[in-house]
Every structure is written in structure tokens, then in C-alpha cells.
Amino acid sequence: MSLIQVINPNTSLAMTETMGTAARAVAAPGTEILAVCPTHGVESIEGHFDEAIAAIGVLEQVKRGKEQGVSGHIIACFGDPGLLAARELASGPVIGIAEAAMHTATLVATRFSIVTTLPRTLVIARHLLQQYGFTHHCAALHAIDLPVLALEDGSGVAQEKVRQRCMQAKREDGSGAIVLGCGGMATLAQDLTKELGMPVIDGVSAAVKMVESLVALGFGTSKHGDLDYPREKPLSGAFQHLN
Numbered sequence: 001m002s003l004i005q006v007i008n009p010n011t012s013l014a015m016t017e018t019m020g021t022a023a024r025a026v027a028a029p030g031t032e033i034l035a036v037c038p039t040h041g042v043e044s045i046e047g048h049f050d051e052a053i054a055a056i057g058v059l060e061q062v063k064r065g066k067e068q069g070v071s072g073h074i075i076a077c078f079g080d081p082g083l084l085a086a087r088e089l090a091s092g093p094v095i096g097i098a099e100a101a102m103h104t105a106t107l108v109a110t111r112f113s114i115v116t117t118l119p120r121t122l123v124i125a126r127h128l129l130q131q132y133g134f135t136h137h138c139a140a141l142h143a144i145d146l147p148v149l150a151l152e153d154g155s156g157v158a159q160e161k162v163r164q165r166c167m168q169a170k171r172e173d174g175s176g177a178i179v180l181g182c183g184g185m186a187t188l189a190q191d192l193t194k195e196l197g198m199p200v201i202d203g204v205s206a207a208v209k210m211v212e213s214l215v216a217l218g219f220g221t222s223k224h225g226d227l228d229y230p231r232e233k234p235l236s237g238a239f240q241h242l243n
């Protein structure tokens, strides 16, 4: 049995549940999913400031997951906040949903589109495309121009806007796959894939299978080089609990 920690970096309990549902839908029989979120921080992540705040919560949850003996960790926000810091802290693999979805898209299509939430988060996706080496694989980026928590308001408006933008991307972008650019979109991928007749990829599900694969291969985060554990030094004040 392996235990995979799905960390929603924002503090929305509803969105945490959404991600847990998506993760459990694809988890192998021997995999248990532990969906968590920080006890304090920001309710949704919609820019650089939110990402910085959320990264501390990610590190707190990675530390807790280690203490609970999880096999690996998933950072379930499309900005992959705190990814490299989390990898220093972790023993097991740490996968961000943006990198998971982007890698998966490049395995099934030569070019992919991204559909995300607010226009101001597009630059974060662009930075990740550059960081991960996928800029030339991404045909276009779209934003539904709704806040992240609109995905949890129960109206279905955000979900329909995601559907419309995915259909537009299929018509206009010349891409073979679509990446859903928000952890809160995780449960939309299967139905959209069926309706559009092309891969619509959710990073939470993709990351679960990647963590399972790495664990099965016996690979944790490399501790040779820059992702070795942080150098021992006392953390003070509000960060003491991270020692």
C-alpha cells in the first residue's frame, strides 16, 4: 500500500475535496490518497503574492506528510508553488500539477493548449513553460476570466466557461491536447476528453500516476546535489515549526 499526499496549496476545503475525488478516481488499487490543505494562508492562488504565501503552507504539509510516512507528494496548484523547496524537504517524489499535465500533454500531442482561470495567472503558466522547457510545445494559453473559487460556487458557470474555451482551443489552436490550468478543474477532464474527442489533461490525475510510477521504480527525490535536505540551521519566530 502506498500513501500519496495531495496538497491543495490554497485553504479551500471544497477544492481540496474536488482534488481528492479526482486523485482517487485514477489511483491504483494499492494507493491511498491523503488530500490536505494548509490550516492558514490564502483561500485561492491568483498571482505572485498568493504563490509566495501558499509556498509556506506547502512546506508545512510536506513536513507533516513525511512524518505520516507518505510515499510521495503532489502540489495541486497550477503554479506549482514551492516545488523545488518542497523537493529539498521531501524524501519521496514531489510532483507539481502543472509539470505533470505539461509532460503528459507532450507524450500524446506535439502541441497543447492551456485553459486557466484569471488572465493575470497566464504569466505564471508562461514562466513554468519556460522553466520546464515546454514553451515551443504550447500552442496557446486561454483564461476563462473567472476567479479560482468560481469553480466551487455550485453555479456551473465556471465549468461551462472552461468547456467553451476548450472547444475554442480545439477549433483555433492547432493543438492536439488541452491542459486544464487549475487544480479546481480536476474533475472536468474525463468528460471533456470524451466530449471533445481529444486528450483534456488534469494535472492532479497525471501527477498521481507519475508518483505511483516513481515509487514503483524506487525513486525518491535525489539527495545528490541541490535537492539535498536543507542545510541545518535554526529557523526562528513564525518558522520555528519548520525546523
Ligand SMILES: NC(=O)NC1=NC(=O)NC1=O
Residues within 6 Å of the ligand: 010, 043, 044, 045, 046, 076, 077, 078, 079, 116, 117, 118, 121, 148, 181, 182, 183, 184
Ligand atoms: N492558475 C490557477 O488557477 N492556479 C490555481 N490557484 C489555485 O488556488 N489553485 C490553482 O490551481
